[in-house]
Amino acid sequence: MPGEPKELVLGGQAVIEGVMMKGPLAYAVAVRKASGEIRVRDFPLVESAARKRIAKIPLVRGVVTMAAMLAIGYRALQYSADEAMEDAEDASDEAKNAGASAKSGGWAMAGAMAMALLLGVGLFFLLPLYATHLLAGLVPALRGSIAFNLADGAIRVLVFVMYIVGITRMKDIRRVFEYHGAEHKVINAYEAKADLSPEAVREYPRLHPRCGTSFLLFVMVISILVFSLIPRESSLLTKALLRLPLIPAIAGISYEVLRLSAKKTRSHWFRALVAPGAAALWPLLLVRWIRAGKPPEESNAHRRAARERRS
Numbered sequence: 001m002p003g004e005p006k007e008l009v010l011g012g013q014a015v016i017e018g019v020m021m022k023g024p025l026a027y028a029v030a031v032r033k034a035s036g037e038i039r040v041r042d043f044p045l046v047e048s049a050a051r052k053r054i055a056k057i058p059l060v061r062g063v064v065t066m067a068a069m070l071a072i073g074y075r076a077l078q079y080s081a082d083e084a085m086e087d088a089e090d091a092s093d094e095a096k097n098a099g100a101s102a103k104s105g106g107w108a109m110a111g112a113m114a115m116a117l118l119l120g121v122g123l124f125f126l127l128p129l130y131a132t133h134l135l136a137g138l139v140p141a142l143r144g145s146i147a148f149n150l151a152d153g154a155i156r157v158l159v160f161v162m163y164i165v166g167i168t169r170m171k172d173i174r175r176v177f178e179y180h181g182a183e184h185k186v187i188n189a190y191e192a193k194a195d196l197s198p199e200a201v202r203e204y205p206r207l208h209p210r211c212g213t214s215f216l217l218f219v220m221v222i223s224i225l226v227f228s229l230i231p232r233e234s235s236l237l238t239k240a241l242l243r244l245p246l247i248p249a250i251a252g253i254s255y256e257v258l259r260l261s262a263k264k265t266r267s268h269w270f271r272a273l274v275a276p277g278a279a280a281l282w283p284l285l286l287v288r289w290i291r292a293g294k295p296p297e298e299s300n301a302h303r304r305a306a307r308e309r310r311s
Helices: 049-054 060-091 093-103 106-138 145-168 171-191 212-227 236-263 268-280 282-291 299-310
Strands: 011-015 018-022 026-032 038-044
Touching: 011 026, 011 060, 011 171, 018 060, 018 171, 026 060, 038 060, 049 060, 060 236, 106 145, 106 236, 145 171, 145 212, 212 236
Parallel strands: none
Antiparallel strands: 011 018, 018 026, 026 038
16 A cells, blocks of 8 residues: 555674674664673664665666675674673683784774685685586586586585585584574564564574575576686686676676565465476575574574664
């Protein structure tokens, strides 16, 4: 109805011992202290006229949104790390010195994130290319453009799955994945207009169609198609260099597909359309399930606290 207020679209991510909830004008971070207290902090978002114009441009808005979410995610992680270090300071003098050093290391964390981005490009885009190049030298059938890119995509998926399974074995990372699952449960409950008490939220699924892992899933598939535009006869170095400027294009296309899938997730015809692809990509769907770990008992309260600050 014309007079009905527009539904608030929420997003977020897991942080260290907590969650971040993002609305259109601000975001909030809720972090659980060692004492059990849930500390919440608001961060305003400045929406410029230029940003609003960009938000209407398909493909471009995906790249801009990804960059903005990386910046927001960095700030949320920094806040949660500071809160964790504050607990460490209270624990011992040695931890206090380490905490003081970490709190002054904002630039160090930014550098670490930049290194992580470079590592991601190398691990998920350049390494599969090199591995496929070596494999094509041994298997002549892979020298064709279509076969080469399919093999490259399959290796990329394999590397991604191995990476997720590997880091899941780390206790601290597994804890973050648990908060990730809690985030999804509360967003699902919110979008269903259900009561947001921990007891009610616990009944909702820990997977969500707008999950960042879904975005990565689309990136894995769409990169196969986009990288097929690079001439097969190009040298290995030329292919590697041409892939770098294509990564933003892949991100933009993936964002648009994610938007469409989120809107059509309840449509029967859309589910029938994507069912064959979902069956073929079951390893990536398994990764989604792994990343959205079973939430710890207290994490739904985090998510509720952050959501209420955004309402």
